[in-house]
Amino acid sequence: MSEASARHKPNDRPALLDTELDHLPPELRWREWMGRVEAVIFAANEPVPREVLARVVSKSCNLDLVIDDIRAELAGRPYELVSVAGGWQHRTKKAFGDIIHAAFGTAGQGTKELSQSEALVLMCIAYFQPITRGELSSFFGKEVSRDLIGVLRAQELIASGPRSPQPGAPYTYVTTKTFLTQFGLDTLRQLPDFEALEDAGLLSKEKLLAGGIPGDLASGKDEDDVVENQVP
Incomplete structure (x- = not known):
């Protein structure tokens, strides 16, 4: 040989x-x-x-x-x-989180602390996936921008899911393995029960629908908005 x-x-x-x-x-x-x-x-x-x-x-x-x-x-x-x-x-x-932060300063390259808006959108995707950007916008009562979705995608926290059966077959979004890793979850089943969070007063869908979120969700539309809703 x-x-x-x-x-x-x-x-x-x-x-x-x-x-x-x-x-x-x-x-x-x-x-x-x-x-x-x-x-x-x-x-x-x-x-x-x-x-x-x-x-x-x-x-x-x-x-x-x-x-x-x-x-x-x-x-x-x-x-x-x-x-x-x-x-x-x-x-x-x-x-030891504070100790490490004191030693090295800000998070390493490639990581970024999420804004409140980004965190809220990510939370909704985690609980209601697969979900379209239009459905997210309806949930929050204001448009969820392509830029905000882009931030979550750039950090590999979300990815494209199956096409929605809605007219135009828009993309849906789902969380990723990176999302599980970043938040210390083995599976999505370990997410806190949504109704339990509401009962504990830690989360209120009604407040979210009433506009109790930051106003930086929306931005102008771009060409990707048209592409997103095209039938393949």
């Missing part, structure tokens, strides 16, 4: 990786699995799904118990292992 044919593709699982570790006593085998799982999560730039972690441990290994043991060991550390966007990721604990 030539050297070239023996090479593995970058995403191939190493052929010689011993996942069973039968030569080790049970306790050391478990510790090795824990180390492998944590190393993979630590090295990743995004949440690592179960199927990726399963490549480095035995088929008989209970990944949930491995994660629990890693979390227990990190209890006294300033970072933790969290379940977000269908995977696991290392994150600094919220209690």
Whole structure:
């Protein structure tokens, strides 16, 4: 076999990786699995799904118990292992947020704090997706601008969803995996119940419909407004 044919593709699982570790006593085998799982999560730039972690441990290994043991060991550390966007990721604990901000200043490049209007529109997309820009505008009682939608898209918090069955087949908008990651959610089912928020007085659809939102939602129409409503 030539050297070239023996090479593995970058995403191939190493052929010689011993996942069973039968030569080790049970306790050391478990510790090795824990180390492998944590190393993979630590090295990743995004949440690592179960199927990726399963490549480095035995088929008989209970990944949930491995994660629990890693979390227990990190209890006294300033970072933790969290379940977000269908995977696991290392994150600094919220209690250290001010410390990190003091050390590094503003958020890193590529991130931007949302305005109140942007946050409200994002919230409505999260709860009522898939939803069109026209439906968002009707909800708020004023036009939701293409620029505002563009801000949320640029941060990859939302993406285009299926075409609406409405006349003109406008695009709908949905939240993304990045949205889940940014807000520390594993799935959308973890969003607070909308009715519970209303009952607690933390959110009022009536106030929103009455115009209880900032006035910077709207801007002039552009050519994309026409494109958005064209039938493909």
